[in-house]
Amino acid sequence: MIPFELARPRSLKEAIALLDPEDPDIRPVGGGTAVMLMMKAGVLRPTRLVSLRDVEPEYAQVRPGANGELVIGGLTRLATLEHSPLVKEGWPLLARTLRTLSNVRVRNVATIGGNLGHADPHMDMPPVLSALGARVTISGPNGERTVPVEQLCTGYYETVLARDELISRVTVPPQAGRPAAYMKVTTRAAHDWPALGIAVVLDMQGAAIGRASVIVGAATDRPTRLTEAETLLRGASPDDAILRDAGEAGAAQLDIVGDAHGSASYKKQLLKVYLGRAVRTALDAASARGAQLKGHAE
Template identity: 50%
Template sequence: MTYEILKPETLQDAFGLLDTDDPMVRPFSGGTALMLMMKSGIFSPSRLVVLRDIPGLNGIRLEEDGSLWIGALTTLAELEKSDLVAQHAPVVTHALRHLSNRRVRNVARIGGALAHGDPHMDLPPLLSALNAEVIVEGSNQGRRISVQDLVTGYYETSLESNELIVAVRIPSQQSWQSAYRKFTARSADDWPALGVAVSLNASRNEIQDLRLVVGAATERPTRLEQSEGILRQEGRSGLERATEAAMASVEFMDDAHGSSQWKKALLRVELRRAVQEILDRNT
């Protein structure tokens, strides 16, 4: 396998190198996902465009409106250790502690974690529940895509080949509380068989607004809109009905992590636990 590794020093140069119809040309952030695919023979690149020398893609800052701006090249370990993230989006800090192992977290970047499109990921459903968006730049113009709309299918995203995620924005979580429950078939830091992310704007039993997202058991992070409607109307007393609606509406997939029937049963337990966990904090 021969391929070129190019290291542009500006975004414009990177766009030029990526602007091709060849699907074997890819941006390279931490390389943890790409290297796995290359080693297993699933992906044979013709060109890897390494993003690490491009300035302005690192760091985490709190914006004036209370949102968190996270540069696309921020490693998952930096995210895990960030005081700003712990203070303003603590559910992310907790989830990262069980996202793979320290060696992977030291190398993998948030941009790569969101652009990969593998359904078995923790951050896409979680950041979708937090209503986060990715800030995307391309050779022509930039745009913002909600994390919920970023992954469109099994390893498919709405990114064009010459577009890059340059940052992630998590809106202010003031008055919102969140929980993420990850269920693995093996060790606690394994890839999830099911991930359930819940964000609630609630006081006692009353739920003003909410976002429920299931990942890993489905081809792409899936919003549980019917269940959201039930909980919005009925509060805690609607939990059983909301869980039933989720199980009926989601298309689960069979894979090496477990059968669709098993994942359906897991969703029943984990969705209820995640919602209850937050409501119990408020009583």
């Protein structure tokens, strides 16, 4: 291994100052689970790693924000998020998704900032956070800016982040009891990398779908909103015919790319089938939760 400097700044500001907008060989490290694999594979040969482990503890915390939002510090470990009572109570979609994101060893060290900053299109969290309408706060030498998670990734392992910017917070609007599901389709164990991931969040109007937010991952070079399927679902009763049509529309919208987890045609078929299953799973989960809450109240 080529020697490199490991910097351990005590504040986010100091960390940002140690990055260089011009130098791709200087990189921030959250949990290091992706960085270490890239270094072992020889695709990353850093001259300096800026560890974010010792910056202010507030960046590693989960807390309620204004207007019922959830605020997740950029250095929050995935396991902290998974076990947060606040998340379990208000954002069950996040808690459920995290349980099949890799394994407990990875979740114990990986951070939400590293998860989003890595921009691997197979990641489970970006489609889910995008469907929920989450935003990232990006901190850099000139202050902060906010970007929807949906607009963070620009391609394979590419983001809108400058080399001297860090994800310092993720803000998630309330799930507010909305039916929501993430279908992670794997070809091996349930916690493996997805061959396809579909996140669905529904605003209901009585028994009909008022508005649907549908994002697919692991199909193209970045998580993508399935606008055609969303249009079909708007105002519809979620019966078999409409769900089949929505799946077909989603598959037709995308130029799907095959990879080690499945060919393009296999992923296309998965999308056709699993979009409808995601909607049904979301509705089932919401009615089960409603029944549970009613049971507690009685």
